[in-house]
Amino acid sequence: MPTQLVAIDQGTTSTRAIVFDAGLAPVAVAQRELPQIYPRPGWVEHDPEAIWTATVETVREAMAKAGIAAIDVAGLGVTNQRETTIVWDRDTGKPIHNAIVWQDRRTADMCDRLRDGGGEAAVATRTGLLLDPYFSATKIAWLLDNVDGARAAAEQGRLAFGTVDSFLLWRLTGGRVHATDATNAARTLAYDIHRGDWDRELAGVFGLGDVVLPQVRDCAADYGTTLPALFGGAIRIPASPATSRRRPSGRGVFRPA
DSSP states (O other), X not given: OOOEEEEEEEOSSEEEEEEEOTTSOEEEEEEEEOOOBOSXXXXXXXXXXXXXXXXXXXXXXXXXXXXXXXXXXXXXXXEEOSSXXXXXXXXXXXXXXXXXXXXXXXXXXXXXXXHHTTOHHHHHHHHSOOOOTTSSHHHHHHHHHHSTTHHHHHHTTOEEEXXXXXXXXXXXXXXXXXXXXXXXXXXXXXEEXXXXXXXXXXXXXXXXXXXXXXXXXXXXXXXXXOOXXXXXXXXXXXXXXXXOOOOOOOOOBOOOX
């Protein structure tokens, strides 16, 4: 019976994988530094492919250090840098641009315009957040407005959005799972924390078009299994245990209300 757990800790400056035994004691760790990209003052980006490569490499290395195979692993969990934004092509799985990191300030002017127009009250009431470039929604809007062909591709339903957890789940499952949990969704400025679902009216406020959103699931829900080729066998992907038991929402699409 598999008893080991593997945790992916995808952070801002590094990616780690940790193997825990049945008593939740760490038995092996692997880590890779994540290069930071600064295209302009106040802009911070990551290469999503570097994140993906480091994730696979650290899991493999940690498992090798622990002397375990996929058959020994009861589950794999993911924790991640929160608001960092990735948009990718749903057919190819390729990101359309570097990830825009939570620290990035390029959308400050957009936030100021929305605030000056009186939009902050509705945003705060529904999301519990203030208008700030820190969060994901304005980063998505920037990508749609500044990457050639992005808006047209979004209108055709070809683009998917996710924070880093969603991107990793998509890759780990070979595109079979496009999901996140409420703790990540709640950091986007587009998730109604009272209804527990994406808010289409806020999508209209941010002008986000038809980007396909991840399904929001409970933290401890079933997130599928990894592709067998990645780690020598399929591994279940439950997230970390949680006390909440929210009902999953349907897959969302950013559509102006």
